Structure formats: C-alpha cells, structure tokens
Amino acid sequence: MSQNLDLKEIERRVHQSVFQDGLMEIMMGGFLLVVGASLVMDMKWGVLLISLLVIFLGNPLLERAKKRYVYPRIGYVKLRPEKEADPKGIVVAAIVFVVILLGSGLFTLAIGKDRGWAFWFKYFLPGSTGFMLAIGPFWLGETYGVRRGYVLAVLFLLSGIVIPVLGIASGYEAVGLECLVVGVISLISGVIMFTRFLRNNPVVPEEASYGNH
Amino acid sequence: MATTRIGSEDLQPLADIDRIIHEPARLMILALLYVVESGDFTFLMRQTGLTWGNLSSHLSKLEEAGYIDIEKKFVGKKPHTMLRLTDEGRAAFRGYRHSMKQVLDDLPD
Numbered sequence: 001m002s003q004n005l006d007l008k009e010i011e012r013r014v015h016q017s018v019f020q021d022g023l024m025e026i027m028m029g030g031f032l033l034v035v036g037a038s039l040v041m042d043m044k045w046g047v048l049l050i051s052l053l054v055i056f057l058g059n060p061l062l063e064r065a066k067k068r069y070v071y072p073r074i075g076y077v078k079l080r081p082e083k084e085a086d087p088k089g090i091v092v093a094a095i096v097f098v099v100i101l102l103g104s105g106l107f108t109l110a111i112g113k114d115r116g117w118a119f120w121f122k123y124f125l126p127g128s129t130g131f132m133l134a135i136g137p138f139w140l141g142e143t144y145g146v147r148r149g150y151v152l153a154v155l156f157l158l159s160g161i162v163i164p165v166l167g168i169a170s171g172y173e174a175v176g177l178e179c180l181v182v183g184v185i186s187l188i189s190g191v192i193m194f195t196r197f198l199r200n201n202p203v204v205p206e207e208a209s210y211g212n213h
Numbered sequence: 214m215a216t217t218r219i220g221s222e223d224l225q226p227l228a229d230i231d232r233i234i235h236e237p238a239r240l241m242i243l244a245l246l247y248v249v250e251s252g253d254f255t256f257l258m259r260q261t262g263l264t265w266g267n268l269s270s271h272l273s274k275l276e277e278a279g280y281i282d283i284e285k286k287f288v289g290k291k292p293h294t295m296l297r298l299t300d301e302g303r304a305a306f307r308g309y310r311h312s313m314k315q316v317l318d319d320l321p322d
Binding site for chain 2: 005007010011013014017071072073074075076077078079080081201204
C-alpha cells in the first residue's frame with residue numbers, strides 16, 4: 001500500500017483543487033483588461049490606479065470571494081510554505097533576459113541612435129514586457145503544477161513577439177494589446193471555470209462542515 | 214515431510230506496523246494532512262469522499278493517538294473545525310511509510 005502512496009501526486013491534486021475555481025483567472029483577466037485599455041487609449045494613469053487597487057484590495061477581494069463561493073463547497077486548506085523556486089530556472093531566465101537586453105542594445109548601437117531607439121521601442125518593449133509578464137504564470141505552473149500557468153506564459157511570450165512583428169502595433173500600444181489579448185482569454189477561461197466549479201461542487205450542508213465529532 | 218516455517222523474527226516488521234495509521238481511511242486523512250499545513254473538515258470530507266460520521270470517528274481516533282490537532286473556532290456565527298498533523302503524527306506517518314516500504318520491498322516477486 002505504502003509503495004503506491006504517491007505523496008507528490010496527492011500534493012499536486014490538492015494544489016489543483018485550490019486553483020480550480022477560476023477566481024484568480026477572473027481577477028487577472030480584469031486587471032489586464034484595464035491595464036491594456038489604459039495603454040491603448042494612452043491613459044497611463046489608469047495603469048497606476050489599477051495597480052494600486054490590486055496591490056491594496058486584490059487579496060482581500062479574492063479572499064472574500066473565496067469565503068463566499070469556494071470554502072463552503074470544497075473547504076479551506078492552508079498550503080505548506082512555497083517550495084524554494086528552482087535556482088537553475090531562475091539563472092536560465094536571468095541569462096536569457098540579459099542576453100536579449102545586451103543583444104538588443106548592441107543592435108541598437110550598430111544601426112544608429114534614432115533607428116535603434118525606434119527598433120527598441122517597437123520590438124524590445126513589447127517583447128520584454130511579455131517575457132516579464134510570463135514569469136508569474138510560469139512560476140504558478142512550476143510551483144503548484146497548475147498547467148494553465150504555462151499556457152498563459154506562452155500567450156504572453158507569443159503576443160509580445162507576434163503583435164509588433166506583424167505590425168499590428170508597437171511600443172506601449174503593443175503592450176496594451178498584449179494585455180488585452182491575454183486578459184480576454186484569462187477572463188473568459190476564468191468565468192467558464194468558475195461556472196463549472198459552482199455546478200460541480202454543491203455547498204456542503206452546514207452540519208457536515210461543523211465537524212462536531 | 215519437513216516444512217519450512219517462517220521465523221517470528223521475519224514477520225516482526227509486520228507486527229510493528231502502526232495499526233492506527235494502517236486503516237485505509239485514516240491513512241488517506243494522514244496523507245492529505247501530511248502534504249498541507251492544515252485543512253478544515255469540509256476539505257477532508259471532499260478529498261477523502263468519507264461521510265461526515267465516518268470522518269468524525271476516524272478523526273477522533275487520530276486525535277486520541279495524538280497524531281492530529283483539532284482546533285474548533287467560530288467564523289462569524291458558524292463553528293469551524295481546522296485540522297493539522299502534530300509533530301508526533303508527522304513522525305508516525307513517516308515511520309509507517311518506512312516500515313511498509315521495508316516489508317513490501319523484502320517480499321519475493
């Protein structure tokens with residue numbers, strides 16, 4: 001029996017149950033939509049405002065929603081402190097970022113100041129923003145085995161490259177579009193997950209949740 | 214005809230298996246609490262698929278053995294039960310895994 005007791009699998013299942021409600025995706029989607037819209041409409045104060053709101057109200061709001069919709073259905077679990085992130089992964093990510101930064105800097109110098117700045121603004125800004133935005137969801141996938149994190153990370157990376165390369169937008173506008181694209185996908189998938197979660201997990205009768213043993 | 218008998222010392226590891234943990238439902242509960250910091254009654258009910266009464270009785274046994282810590286408090290007007298593995302429970306679970314692995318590894322194919 002003990003040989004089949006796969007604790008890593010049990011831990012993975014518990015982590016997935018914690019992230020199955022879709023509330024995090026809804027919140028992230030909403031945040032990205034506001035940031036994206038602010039950048040596309042050139043209202044950069046909107047980015048600051050929503051960022052401050054998320055920093056100060058994000059966690060209490062998420063916790064309130066979980067208390068109302070999630071804990072009465074699947075219960076509350078406090079996960080063990082996060083595992084230390086794999087230092088190899090961090091080193092590789094840092095090296096990739098520095099190489100891109102240096103490469104872009106050298107290229108900028110090589111083609112001249114004005115053309116270089118234009119290139120930097122058009123391609124490097126959206127690309128590096130996509131790279132940085134991908135770190136969060138990727139970390140979620142690595143630490144808690146939430147595979148959706150990898151999908152969002154790839155979406156960030158791809159949109160950061162594809163939008164400027166196809167000439168759809170550049171600079172801040174491209175970053176804004178990037179946020180809008182990932183935000184819409186995140187919001188829609190979050191709403192679907194949340195609806196499915198509510199349907200599949202009825203509220204546990206109160207006397208059962210008391211645990212009066 | 215001579216028969217080969219297994220010496221009692223060969224079976225000793227089996228006799229040492231912790232019977233409190235060996236019961237499948239309790240093993241499930243301990244395994245779940247082992248991988249998290251703490252969880253409430255609903256969480257354990259959902260994850261184990263045990264009924265309220267069944268889970269309650271297993272939790273009582275684990276609490277009596279000193280393997281889990283049960284904290285009852287009120288959240289608003291509702292009572293809420295949080296459960297956590299004690300250090301003793303964590304050590305016992307590790308010991309159980311080790312013993313079972315040893316016993317099963319020593320069995321011939």
